Amino acid sequence: MRKILEEICSLPGISGREDIVRDYIISKIEGYCDYQIDNLGSIIAFKKGKKPAKNKVMIDAHMDEVGMIVTGVDSNGFIKFAFVGGVDTKVIIGRNVRIGKDNIPGVLGIKPIHLVDKADESKIPSSDSLYIDIGAKDKEEALKYVSLGEEIHFESEFVEFGNGFIKSKAIDDRAGCAMMIDLIRSDLEYDCYFSFSVQEEIGLRGANATAYTIAPDYAIVVETTTAADINDAKGEERVCVCGEGGAISFMDRATVYNIDLFNKALQVAKEKNIKAQPKTRVAGGNNAGAIHKSRGGVKVLTVSVPTRYLHSPCCVCKYEDIESSRDIVKAMAEELASC
Amino acid sequence: MEYSEVLTLLQKLCAAKGTSGKEDSAADLSAELLSQYMSVKRDNLGNVIGKKGEGKGILLDAHIDQIGLIVTGFTDDGFVKVARVGGADIRVLTAQQVTIHGKKDIYGVITSVPPHLASDKDENKATSFDDMTIDIGMSKAEASEVISLGDRITFNGPFDKLLGNRIASPSVDDRAGVVAILRCLQLLEGKDTCPIEVMFSAQEETGGSGACAGAFNAESDEAIAVDVSFASAPEVSSEKYASLGDGALVGYAPALDYAMSQKLMEIAKAKDIKAVPEVMGGRTGTNGDDIQVARGGVKTALISIAIRNMHTAVEVCDLADIEATARLMAEYIIERSGKNA
Numbered sequence: 001m002r003k004i005l006e007e008i009c010s011l012p013g014i015s016g017r018e019d020i021v022r023d024y025i026i027s028k029i030e031g032y033c034d035y036q037i038d039n040l041g042s043i044i045a046f047k048k049g050k051k052p053a054k055n056k057v058m059i060d061a062h063m064d065e066v067g068m069i070v071t072g073v074d075s076n077g078f079i080k081f082a083f084v085g086g087v088d089t090k091v092i093i094g095r096n097v098r099i100g101k102d103n104i105p106g107v108l109g110i111k112p113i114h115l116v117d118k119a120d121e122s123k124i125p126s127s128d129s130l131y132i133d134i135g136a137k138d139k140e141e142a143l144k145y146v147s148l149g150e151e152i153h154f155e156s157e158f159v160e161f162g163n164g165f166i167k168s169k170a171i172d173d174r175a176g177c178a179m180m181i182d183l184i185r186s187d188l189e190y191d192c193y194f195s196f197s198v199q200e201e202i203g204l205r206g207a208n209a210t211a212y213t214i215a216p217d218y219a220i221v222v223e224t225t226t227a228a229d230i231n232d233a234k235g236e237e238r239v240c241v242c243g244e245g246g247a248i249s250f251m252d253r254a255t256v257y258n259i260d261l262f263n264k265a266l267q268v269a270k271e272k273n274i275k276a277q278p279k280t281r282v283a284g285g286n287n288a289g290a291i292h293k294s295r296g297g298v299k300v301l302t303v304s305v306p307t308r309y310l311h312s313p314c315c316v317c318k319y320e321d322i323e324s325s326r327d328i329v330k331a332m333a334e335e336l337a338s339c
Numbered sequence: 340m341e342y343s344e345v346l347t348l349l350q351k352l353c354a355a356k357g358t359s360g361k362e363d364s365a366a367d368l369s370a371e372l373l374s375q376y377m378s379v380k381r382d383n384l385g386n387v388i389g390k391k392g393e394g395k396g397i398l399l400d401a402h403i404d405q406i407g408l409i410v411t412g413f414t415d416d417g418f419v420k421v422a423r424v425g426g427a428d429i430r431v432l433t434a435q436q437v438t439i440h441g442k443k444d445i446y447g448v449i450t451s452v453p454p455h456l457a458s459d460k461d462e463n464k465a466t467s468f469d470d471m472t473i474d475i476g477m478s479k480a481e482a483s484e485v486i487s488l489g490d491r492i493t494f495n496g497p498f499d500k501l502l503g504n505r506i507a508s509p510s511v512d513d514r515a516g517v518v519a520i521l522r523c524l525q526l527l528e529g530k531d532t533c534p535i536e537v538m539f540s541a542q543e544e545t546g547g548s549g550a551c552a553g554a555f556n557a558e559s560d561e562a563i564a565v566d567v568s569f570a571s572a573p574e575v576s577s578e579k580y581a582s583l584g585d586g587a588l589v590g591y592a593p594a595l596d597y598a599m600s601q602k603l604m605e606i607a608k609a610k611d612i613k614a615v616p617e618v619m620g621g622r623t624g625t626n627g628d629d630i631q632v633a634r635g636g637v638k639t640a641l642i643s644i645a646i647r648n649m650h651t652a653v654e655v656c657d658l659a660d661i662e663a664t665a666r667l668m669a670e671y672i673i674e675r676s677g678k679n680a
Contacts, residue, residue, distance in 0.1 A: 074573070076573075078572075078573055088433075088451070089463075090430065090433040090434075090451075090465060091433050091434040091451055093430060093431050093651075094428070094430075094431030094435070094648065094651035094652055094653050095431075095652075095653070096496065096497055096499055096507065096653060104502075105499045105500065105501055105507070106501070107499065107501075107507045107648065107653035107655060108653070109572055109573070109647055109648045109653070109655070110428070110430060110431060110648055110651060111572070111573075111574040111575055112428075112569055112575070112648065112649040112650060113426060113428040113429075113430070113649075113650055114426070114569070114649065114650070115569065115575060121429065121430075122429050122430065122464050122465040122467065123430070123463055123464060123465075124430055124462075124463045124464065124465055125430070126463075129573070129574065131573050133501070133507075133572070133647060133648075133655055134501055134502055135501025135502035135503055135505030135507075135655065136502050136503075137502075137503060137584065141502065141503075142502075145502065155497065155499075156436075159436075159446055161445075161446040161447070161475065161476050162446075162474075162475050162476015162477045163476055163477060163478075163481070164476070165476035167436070167446075167448060226453055228452075228453045228455070228456050229416075230416070230418060230450045230452070230456075230472070230474060231414055231416070231418055231450060231452065231456070231470075231472050232414045232415050232416050232418075233456055237455065237456060239453075281455070283455070308448075308450070308451075308474065309434045309448065309450070309451045312433075312434040312451055313434065314434045314435075314436055314448045316448055316474060316476070
């Protein structure tokens, strides 16, 4: 799983441009399951278990990542763009990006601090004023290399550091994809459906459709969520803590979770000696928001990898939390299939 | 890309590290590269000093230090507290990748504080340097094993080749100037020139102490400082500032020697080297200011290389401008040597 994680995080795939990620996933699950690609581009996979499931269980992770999209080129050859998904302006200024299929290198420039009024020295420029410099000498040259509508992704390599930490772009939610690939390639107790969904970051588009198609009784969303365990933060303000295992949600801004599933997940993790923790803040949202109200309603559980600096080019998490999240998901899939 | 000599030198020098007062591998590498052309020594402040020939000649200066951060302590959880070294730009540091040069190089990410933990709730404001911490994924005990107070921190970033002959990298300020001087010496190889002194000076970003002390020990009565300057970009006026690709920016300022500025422009024209004047109203904010008043005074010129995004990890320059600067200095030295011969 570690190698798969590293490879899949490095692939470009903003919302709506998940092709490369999808092809990679298919290359890894081919032969281990049946799958189809739906009209929006999500992969729906069915993995036969040792036994038929009493209840239909769907596991979901999204393939897309946040990034930007080219909206124009100004008269001097600077690229203008819109954000795809929620990106905080302050984590991308002064960073390197790659544009389009040809991976044209560019950088997000900023007016030098020396030329900024003293009062504005810590003021983050407005997102409208941002631009990407690809070194073009004018508009005409820029348009030879970059077209409107092309995707822009962060350039940020996969790094291992400290005590078992990793840093990469797109850990949200390639960590979830890597876990699902790992489960599909292993032996499962019960039949299970998997949704590698598109377009989560722009409003849970893909999972709306896959949940309808699969029509599950139960769903488990495999995600990443903010770990605010930094700068000596204490208690529940940390949301969740790196190294303490998969974070189980009782409520976020998109979903009020089924409380029995929340409790069950923590209990099962404890019984099986898997590290798990409750997510201690009502914040964020994920595909559960779409899945729980699909058709006649679905009971949903979310297991997330605690991740620092989410939606930045430098997401940081602990690899062991990805392993424990996977183990909780596997145990709960069995539990829900047979209950 | 063209300008392969300049490209190779810049890539090597930008990969080396050296913040003000601890110029480390950058100074070592520049000394090694310089020693191909002249005898080299290091002085008390860490300046790299080279000299070729005897007696009064011309001093070429570029600073070897780069901006960065310095370790001031740890939080209880093992996050690293910092202060800045030189004029690092707080607006580009959230979630920036860094290297802490401790007992070994330690990877880290500057923390990005989620809104609910931010002390300043203004989303459009960067965290202050006082509140800034670096995540190194270690406990305090582990961190203090490998990192000591005063260790230096540099900003990570790739050496990105953009379109044409343009490059984005950390520390183009002022490795571009160091490259211009090395390339100038390469162009002068085999030529009989006046004595040349070279100073790759320390501590420019923290106030120019290196150039101050280095110029005191230099013999030359004439100097050219090479530094970077602002290139036009969105919100950086193209009427006020030169553009990438304009060539060498020849400084005109009350503190600079007017005759030298004029001579440089004249030579640029005669030798078909791209150059434009860059006018400042007093001093220049470069090592030129310190060199000018060394001992009994030194006639000083300044040539600048335009860069975008100064003091970020994506300083953008055009290799053609570095080459033009090198050629202009070389032609100036050739002419000066002929006259004095």
